[in-house]
Amino acid sequence: MLSLPEMGLYFSFLLFLIGLFTVMFRKNILVMMLGVEILLNAANLAFVSASRITGTMDGQVVMFMVMAVAACEAAIGLAMIISLYRAKASVEADDLKLLRG
Amino acid sequence: MGFQEIVFFVMGILAVALGGCLATRRNPVSAAMLLISLMVVLAGMYGMLDAHFAAVAQIIVYAGAIMVVFIFVMMLLNLPPEELRFGTLTVGEIILTIAGIGVAVALGTKVGQGYLVSALQLSEARAPLLPETENLRNVAATMFTDYLWSFELISFLILAAVIGAVVISKRRHGHAESA
Amino acid sequence: MLNPMLFDLIAMVLKVAVALLIALQVAPIMVWVERRQAAMIQRRVGPNRVGLFGFRMFGLGQPLADTIKLIFKEDFVPKQANKVFYVMAPMITGLAGLVAIVGLPLGSYVEVFGTRVNLQPVELNAGFLYLFAVSALGVYGAALAGWSSNNKYALLGGLRASAQMVSYEIAMGMSLLPIVIIFGTLNMQDIIAAQSGHLLFGFLPAWGVFYAPVSMCIFVVCMFAETNRLPFDLAEGEAELVAGFLTEYGSMRWSLFFLGEYAMMTTLSGLAVCLFFGGYEIPWLPQTRILELLTGAGLGRELALWVMFPLGLGVLLGKIAVFMFLFVQARFTLPRFRYDQLMDLGWKIMFPFALANLVVSAVWAAIAKFGLP
Amino acid sequence: MSASPSPYLPILFAVVAGLLVVGGATAASFLLGPKKPNDAKLDVYECGVPVVGTARQRLSVKFYLTAILFILFDIETVFLYLWASAFDFLGWFGVVEVGLFASTLLLGYVYILKRGALTWD
Numbered sequence: 001m002l003s004l005p006e007m008g009l010y011f012s013f014l015l016f017l018i019g020l021f022t023v024m025f026r027k028n029i030l031v032m033m034l035g036v037e038i039l040l041n042a043a044n045l046a047f048v049s050a051s052r053i054t055g056t057m058d059g060q061v062v063m064f065m066v067m068a069v070a071a072c073e074a075a076i077g078l079a080m081i082i083s084l085y086r087a088k089a090s091v092e093a094d095d096l097k098l099l100r101g
Numbered sequence: 102m103g104f105q106e107i108v109f110f111v112m113g114i115l116a117v118a119l120g121g122c123l124a125t126r127r128n129p130v131s132a133a134m135l136l137i138s139l140m141v142v143l144a145g146m147y148g149m150l151d152a153h154f155a156a157v158a159q160i161i162v163y164a165g166a167i168m169v170v171f172i173f174v175m176m177l178l179n180l181p182p183e184e185l186r187f188g189t190l191t192v193g194e195i196i197l198t199i200a201g202i203g204v205a206v207a208l209g210t211k212v213g214q215g216y217l218v219s220a221l222q223l224s225e226a227r228a229p230l231l232p233e234t235e236n237l238r239n240v241a242a243t244m245f246t247d248y249l250w251s252f253e254l255i256s257f258l259i260l261a262a263v264i265g266a267v268v269i270s271k272r273r274h275g276h277a278e279s280a
Numbered sequence: 281m282l283n284p285m286l287f288d289l290i291a292m293v294l295k296v297a298v299a300l301l302i303a304l305q306v307a308p309i310m311v312w313v314e315r316r317q318a319a320m321i322q323r324r325v326g327p328n329r330v331g332l333f334g335f336r337m338f339g340l341g342q343p344l345a346d347t348i349k350l351i352f353k354e355d356f357v358p359k360q361a362n363k364v365f366y367v368m369a370p371m372i373t374g375l376a377g378l379v380a381i382v383g384l385p386l387g388s389y390v391e392v393f394g395t396r397v398n399l400q401p402v403e404l405n406a407g408f409l410y411l412f413a414v415s416a417l418g419v420y421g422a423a424l425a426g427w428s429s430n431n432k433y434a435l436l437g438g439l440r441a442s443a444q445m446v447s448y449e450i451a452m453g454m455s456l457l458p459i460v461i462i463f464g465t466l467n468m469q470d471i472i473a474a475q476s477g478h479l480l481f482g483f484l485p486a487w488g489v490f491y492a493p494v495s496m497c498i499f500v501v502c503m504f505a506e507t508n509r510l511p512f513d514l515a516e517g518e519a520e521l522v523a524g525f526l527t528e529y530g531s532m533r534w535s536l537f538f539l540g541e542y543a544m545m546t547t548l549s550g551l552a553v554c555l556f557f558g559g560y561e562i563p564w565l566p567q568t569r570i571l572e573l574l575t576g577a578g579l580g581r582e583l584a585l586w587v588m589f590p591l592g593l594g595v596l597l598g599k600i601a602v603f604m605f606l607f608v609q610a611r612f613t614l615p616r617f618r619y620d621q622l623m624d625l626g627w628k629i630m631f632p633f634a635l636a637n638l639v640v641s642a643v644w645a646a647i648a649k650f651g652l653p
Numbered sequence: 654m655s656a657s658p659s660p661y662l663p664i665l666f667a668v669v670a671g672l673l674v675v676g677g678a679t680a681a682s683f684l685l686g687p688k689k690p691n692d693a694k695l696d697v698y699e700c701g702v703p704v705v706g707t708a709r710q711r712l713s714v715k716f717y718l719t720a721i722l723f724i725l726f727d728i729e730t731v732f733l734y735l736w737a738s739a740f741d742f743l744g745w746f747g748v749v750e751v752g753l754f755a756s757t758l759l760l761g762y763v764y765i766l767k768r769g770a771l772t773w774d
Contacts, residue, residue, distance in 0.1 A: 004109050008150055011113035018120035020201060024194065030129050030175055034136050037167065038120055041143055044159070048152045057229050057243040060152050060236075064244065064732070067162055068255045071728045072262035074167045075721045078174050079269040082717055085178055105659075130365070130427075137420070148661050153405030157413050158731050165416025166727045169446060170720040172420065173439070176427040177716070231742060235405050237466065241739035245747050252750070255732070256757035259725050263761035266721045267770045270714050292663050300670055351678075354686040371675045378671035382663060402663045409734065410664075443716050446723045453730040460737040532682030536675060620772070623719070627771050631726070631762070635755065638733070645740070646748045653745045 008049030015042035027092050029084075033077050040070040109149050116142045129175045133168060140164040154237040287395065295401040296382055302597070303381040303543040307535075308343030310542045314608050315342065321612045346535075353531035358429060365428035370529065370536035373421030377543025380414040384550040385468045387560050387592040388567055391582045399589065400469055407466025411551055412453060415506060418544060419445050421537070422508075426525035438525035440619060441508055447626040452502035454634035458492040458641035459555050468551075472559035476566040485563035489556040494637040496556045498630055500606075503548045505626065507541055509607055549603030550596065557599055560592035567592065718770055729758050 019042055022035030044063045051059020119139040126132040140163045148156040230242040244252060312327070319326025330341035357363050387399035404410045419442045426438010463471045471488070480486045489496045526534060553559055561567060567588055574584035617625065736743065736751045743750075765771055 004106060005150060007106065007109055007113060008146065011116060014117045015120055017202070018117065018124055022124040024198070026124070028129055030171070031132055034123065034132055034171065037136060038139070041140065041163070045143060045146065048147050048150050048155055051152065052150045055228070057239045058247070060155050060240045061244040061248050063155055064158065064240070064735070065251055065255060067158065068258065068728050071162060071167060071724045072258055074170065075262050075724050076265050076269070078170050078717065079266045079721055081174060082714065083269055145661060149659065154735070157404065157406040157409045160413040161409065161416050162727055162731055165413065165419070166724040169419055169423070169442065170717065170724060172423055173717060173720050176423070231739070235466070235738065237406060237735065237738045238742065241735040242742050245736060245739065245743050245750055249750060252732070253753060256754040259728060260757050260761045263722065263725050264764055266718065266725070267765055267768050270718050271768070271770065292666065296663050296667050296670060300667065300674070304674065351682050352685055353682070354688060367679065371679065374675040375668065375671045378674065379664065379667050382667040402660070402667065404660055439716050443719050447719055450723060450726045450730060453727070454733070457733055457737045460734065461740045464741055466738055531686060532678050536678060623771065628766065635759070639755070642748055646745055649741055650744050
């Protein structure tokens with residue numbers, strides 16, 4: 001039926017859907033950040049499956065790059081959320097209308 | 102359908118189920134704990150895809166470091182469980198969702214997967230340089246030779262993140278604040 | 281001959297069972313050792329009342345009595361505590377300790393019906409990084425315990441404990457890099473084999489500690505901090521924050537925390553022994569020599585290997601016992617760090633030292649291996 | 654069963670056995686222990702002092718900053734382990750390359766010290 005890595009590709013895009021859903025339909029910014037982490041993990045899974053399909057190591061190398069980017073993104077994002085919480089004492093996405101977004 | 106495929110399929114379904122359950126949790130801390138278990142399941146999947154060092158690195162970096170900060174922040178901002186906002190969908194969001202699902206389904210079909218797999222063949226990646234040694238050495242051999250520039254750029258990215266995190270969390274002078 | 285699949289399964293089950301038994305035995309024995317050693321240091325007698333049929337066994341019955349007592353004490357969940365995480369926190373810590381000890385190599389190998397059985401229950405491609413992964417997950421036990429017991433002091437204690445464990449994890453990770461550079465592999469069995477063959481400068485056993493002494497010192501200090509042991513146990517220091525994140529816990533859940541802590545202590549000292557002190561190898565008498573002696577003395581090869589397994593395990597546990605003695609000795613002789621001293625030591629002293637040590641050993645190993653640039 | 658039992662089987666078995674031990678201990682204590690909850694016992698333990706304020710005020714930013722900086726230096730440790738395992742294959746080229754990587758991050762670390770971000774009040 002399906003070889004292991006092709007199944008990996010299917011699951012990675014299912015996880016991507018779930019991450020997208022979390023980011024879109026949740027109000028709490030922290031849970032949105034969790035959604036972004038799911039998106040990045042789905043991308044990692046796709047890279048590792050691709051590395052297994054082609055038999056080369058490039059997929060896993062790029063996976064470590066994505067992991068480094070995810071770490072920096074989470075670090076800065078959470079630092080921002082903390083200072084935002086101190087300013088507005090709430091983490092609801094709706095309260096952030098300063099830029100008329 | 103060998104035993105490996107069955108186990109991998111079960112882990113995939115478990116991962117997707119954890120993701121789904123996570124998206125609908127009201128209490129953010131339980132959502133974070135579910136994400137940690139999702140990452141551990143993903144580490145198991147990487148192990149089955151012969152990416153052994155990726156599995157261990159996933160647990161050390163994602164589940165062991167990034168989620169610790171999430172748990173710290175969530176615990177200490179004493180957030181009330183949030184009531185889920187499903188009702189008020191704007192028109193734009195509905196169109197976006199349908200378009201997204203449409204593209205996703207197209208990619209999911211046999212044709213889409215074939216396109217994805219064929220796209221991978223085009224890249225002129227080299228065969229692993231140290232084939233029969235540990236997976237870790239192969240990744241390192243490829244990373245430090247072929248991907249030299251991106252590796253150096255990663256260090257500047259992390260440097261920027263360090264300086265950014267310190268600047269953002271330092272109190273702006275003359276700004277009274279309680280924490 | 282039973283089919284190889286069943287054979288592998290049975291071998292795996294037995295190896296994991298032996299490792300878990302060691303972990304479960306360590307906690308009660310260590311409770312007894314701590315009390316007796318504390319008594320010896322403070323010139324008093326220590327527990328010697330508990331005995332069976334009038335036979336006192338100098339207090340060895342004490343841990344048994346404690347365990348039974350702990351099972352029968354009432355465990356309750358305080359009001360407004362988050363019940364799910366309150367019960368889950370001790371389980372995470374206990375489980376992390378038990379799952380970590382499975383990564384230690386118990387011996388080199390044994391042959392059963394001609395097939396070779398490697399005596400390391402979990403042998404991953406990434407070698408001893410498996411232990412770092414499990415100890416990284418162990419941080420959640422303290423954090424969740426502090427938060428879920430709805431008590432200000434517990435929250436602060438849990439936060440301090442996890443912040444301390446987190447910041448010493450970097451120095452611990454960095455300190456073992458020279459060992460990987462010198463021995464070239466992450467697999468503990470190969471590192472032990474590389475340490476046992478030749479002699480260094482004629483008389484010294486070729487142990488990791490003589491190759492990278494500074495990383496051994498940094499690793500031992502980080503070991504104390506990682507398991508919240510004195511002088512780093514400010515998070516649950518009795519005099520500081522009531523009992524830190526353990527305030528609201530009683531009976532069996534409280535002892536689960538200590539089961540996890542002792543198992544993690546055993547695992548980390550086992551890792552230190554395997555990387556720096558030659559693991560299950562006797563210093564000047566490598567196992568290959570013993571094998572020749574035994575087979576020379578007429579024992580069959582398989583029987584000789586089976587005799588060597590308990591010998592190797594005994595040597596490993598003996599060396600771990602030395603580290604345990606060090607743990608307990610430090611606990612009753614060193615004063616406790618203040619929290620800012622503790623964090624400064626972690627960030628401002630341990631981390632730069634580990635980095636400097638890494639640079640020095642990398643350049644030295646590069647010169648040794650590839651000659652001058 | 655699969656060709657060779659994957660190296661992750663013992664971990665799965667150890668986790669299951671660990672869960673049995675830990676869960677069994679908690680269940681035994683729950684079943685065997687007496688259950689006489691009364692308000693005094695269930696109250697928050699503050700050495701007998703009546704509780705002041707809620708348990709969940711916000712705390713100093715130092716805790717977040719420590720954990721955030723931990724992520725970034727943990728990523729560095731993972732990359733260094735990658736390089737250390739292939740040290741002999743990469744030779745002097747690798748040493749110089751990772752030297753640049755580590756010195757850039759050293760800059761970040763020096764910045765933290767200069768800015769005094771980690772001095773605990």
